Amino acid sequence: MINMPRANHWDIFCSVVDNYGDIGVTWRLAKQMANEYHIPVNLWVDDLASFSHILPTLDPLKTAQSFNGVNIIHWIKPLPIEFVAGEVLIEAFACELPEQVKELLVHLHQNDPKSVPIWLNLEYLSAEDWVEGCHGLPSLQANGLKKYFYFPGFGAKTGGLICEQDLFAERDTWQADTANKLQLFSQLGLKGIEAQDTVISIFSYETEALPALCELWQQSAEKIHALIPKGRSLNSLTHLLPCDIAALVPGQQVKHGNLTLHILPMTNQQSFDRLLWSCDINIVRGEDSFMRAQWAAKPFIWHIYPQEDDYHMVKLEAFLKIYCDNLAPEIAENWSKLNFAFNQAQQSAVNLHWQNLNLVSLPLLQHVKQWPINAINAADLATRLVQFVKNS
Incomplete structure (x- = not known):
């Protein structure tokens, strides 16, 4: 894995668990980031067949394609294209990053800690009281990297709720x-x-x-x-x-x-x-x-x-x-x-x-x-x- 210059895009990884729920939320977030905040987004998805049910124009057989300003990439092992670290890296709903991505993050951290993307774990939505106390907390990983836990929620001290501006x-x-x-x-x-x-x-x-x-x-x-x-x-x-x-x-x-x-x-x-x-x-x-x-x-x-x-x-x-x-x-x-x-x-x-x-x-x-x-x-x-x- 070659150490590439840091880009300004965001990477979101999604493992489809319940056919439409996980990918539904992730796809809405990716579109909103691209359309309302003009942030380039790479959305890595492991099950394009399920994804295509809510995005009928998606081709489940293509490795990479773009819709609504979002680059959709088939998440397979090994990754079909080289991973280039961007500004933010999101694990949607506690999915595990590919090992080759983790290895790159460690390499970046050893050479220039400032080049490591902000690593977030986007959690499931809950209205429980404890969410406000856990939202945004960092977690030091065994490899020396820091990951933040991002909790959507209904309270002012949570990560908020998916909703487009208009x-x-x-x-x-x-x-x-x-x-x-x-x-x-x-x-x-x-x-x-x-x-x-x-x-x-x-x-x-x-x-x-x-x-x-x-x-x-x-x-x-x-x-x-x-x-x-x-x-x-x-x-x-x-x-x-x-x-x-x-x-x-x-x-x-x-x-x-x-x-x-x-x-x-x-x-x-x-x-x-x-x-x-x-x-x-x-x-x-x-x-x-x-x-x-x-x-x-x-x-x-x-x-x-x-x-x-x-x-x-x-x-x-x-x-x-x-x-x-x-x-x-x-x-x-x-x-x-x-x-x-x-x-x-x-x-x-x-x-x-x-x-x-x-x-x-x-x-x-x-x-x-x-x-x-x-x-x-x-x-x-x-x-x-x-x-x-x-x-x-």
């Missing part, structure tokens, strides 16, 4: 005209949805809570449309489908009573955002869709990724505590219980709390609109990250 204005413009959502549904091949119908997007893990809600929705006095991509959510609804999941096609409809299931095509991130903006409620999972559901200013259920010893329920409780802080007590109680019941697959409880929660109540709608403004807390993640690098 996102809220674009959302408000979109939601101001009903024609926008109807046009989007048409573009996605979804037929028979009227402006007054209730539309629910579903992007969850497997759970017995889904068939329970679908049974309730079938008996609704009004039409309900559930929009579901081919994937894990449908694994819980096979009894409602006319064929195997693999045989379903985008745009296909399955009707049961007043419930219509629509099979969604995979979309890019902009279309996914607009889909969330267009639905009356969004059931989401992971981290990326979890944040985008909040920015959509619509009611949502968060199906958090299950962890050992039910630690994910601790994370859920921490989030609900801050999210419901300004809600009326009875709304906050029902909202929290609905999310807990969904995550614990409590079928009867899910249905009960769904019916008790008035999704079109003015206090709730006011809350979901005000929450993004409060949550951004004066600065988004990219802005705080750039400032953190300057201060370091």
Whole structure:
């Protein structure tokens, strides 16, 4: 490995774990750095096939390609191109840097410590109290290098939340005209949805809570449309489908009573955002869709990724505590219980709390609109990250 002159670009390494969550957040961050801060970004990704589901123009067979000002490089062993150290090096979500990169960093440190990039470990998002105390702490590695732990979060002393500068204005413009959502549904091949119908997007893990809600929705006095991509959510609804999941096609409809299931095509991130903006409620999972559901200013259920010893329920409780802080007590109680019941697959409880929660109540709608403004807390993640690098 040749010691190359230091460049001003940033390198971000991402190992795709849950198909779309890790790469979804990382891709948004890379685009924002390139587009809003004009920082050259090299995004190293180990699974281009999964990545291509949210970036359809990506060629999974190409070693290197550029989109939205970001250089996307296939992360294989050994690296397909020579690694040149830039200003910042980010490990997304605790992935391990390639050994050849670590060797270069050690070599740079031995020859000129000032030439070593600022090394950050971008952690998963959490609303837990301890995050503020751990954010930004340095860790001395065995090889003598220093790595900082960067924690996204909801508090002023955390790393902030992923959010593009013009996102809220674009959302408000979109939601101001009903024609926008109807046009989007048409573009996605979804037929028979009227402006007054209730539309629910579903992007969850497997759970017995889904068939329970679908049974309730079938008996609704009004039409309900559930929009579901081919994937894990449908694994819980096979009894409602006319064929195997693999045989379903985008745009296909399955009707049961007043419930219509629509099979969604995979979309890019902009279309996914607009889909969330267009639905009356969004059931989401992971981290990326979890944040985008909040920015959509619509009611949502968060199906958090299950962890050992039910630690994910601790994370859920921490989030609900801050999210419901300004809600009326009875709304906050029902909202929290609905999310807990969904995550614990409590079928009867899910249905009960769904019916008790008035999704079109003015206090709730006011809350979901005000929450993004409060949550951004004066600065988004990219802005705080750039400032953190300057201060370091």
